[in-house]
Amino acid sequence: MTIAIIKYGMGNVASVQKVLKKLGYNSIITNYAEDIRNADLILLPGVGSFKKGMENLKQYGLIEVLNEEVLNKKKPFIGICLGMQLLATYGNEPTKVKGLNFIKGEVIKINSPKNLRVPHLGWNSLNIVSNQKSELYKPFNKQDFYFIHSYHFKAEAIEDVCITVNYDLEMVAGLQKDNIYAMQFHPEKSQEVGLLLLKTIIDQYA
């Protein structure tokens, strides 16, 4: 199988590719629609602001091809960090803008009642939500993953949430809807357990 890692000027895509290579998957870093159409799985990484991320996707003409491949054709898709947030209906970084709207919800600034530090930065443990999707994620319950973000995804439908993380408030750490898998943390920076999570998801389609 071939994985298309989408290059849209938002952060370092090379470390994701290195991890995929270590796991034995073939991948290309690309922003060509044709490559994305030909790939078996699409991976959207990214760090930086929501608004800039959407602008760049638009600029590279990637929104149509993502709509077509991910929404219509149900091609497996993994979003990481900003790549998860952009799936929302709206983002607010720095101002309110429309997102891809693949998963209903809004990305808002972390605003903890106890004034905890923002960004939420460092290793924090995952809580696997118990629902029909939880079987896949169960081995990762209470395992530490690396987070670095100032905004979080408020999902409209509870059934889309498969992983949460506690930082005074309970935040969404992972979403799943049909063929769409998304995570707020960085599996590519979370050592062996991070690699294993990526492998668990990808191997369903390999």
Add this chain to the structure above:
Amino acid sequence: MLTKRIIPCLDIKNGRTVKGVNFVDLRDAGDPVELAKQYALKGADELVFLDISATLEGRKTRIEMVLKVAEQVNIPFTVGGGISSIADVDVLLQSGADKVSINSSAVKRPELINELANKFGSQCVVVAIDAKNINGNWMVHLAGGTIPTELNLFDWAKEVEQRGAGEILFTSMDNDGTKDGFANEALAKLSEELNIPIIASGGAGTIQHFIDTFKIGKSDAALAASVFHFGEIPILDLKEALKKENIPVRL
């Protein structure tokens, strides 16, 4: 629960680790990539590479090092030293660094913080501050602590946060190298006055010093060099001890 981070710091010159490093099971103690791999294996949560190469050749070697670290180590790492422009940061992030640390260049031109935060996001901008307590006033120093400024630590830290830094790495020059413990009073004050994470640096000598900087200094992370390089404090032992004190760590 978010855990407290333990961060070994490696001083790099022309692509090699400088300052003594004495690690068992290591073929080449001067190779930062080998050292980084060992630290990642032995429980480090993040790594900081402080590059002190002065020449252009040394800077090129740094990029090669960053590429190799990114390929072989999958914990986050920060690169600092002589970074003063968007182009400097761009090449480091493209090569696989997760964050960059800026120090003197931010004092000389504070707008640099805004520019980097806007272009790359706050999450990859660490501002390092070196300060010394002079008659009860914590004063910021530049160029490895050799040049005093008129800036007060707490005022500068607040400005840095406002301009978009994602994190502050505070080194107390009074404590650095003493192995007498971190500057916990100043650290606690920084923590109270700011909303971004604070990394404590300078003074680590014993496990108790780490316990103190998390409990008394309210630090979010602690950075050290020699106690880790010489195997005086194995990171896993340190983390076990922290856990016993109810300080959340990743084990």
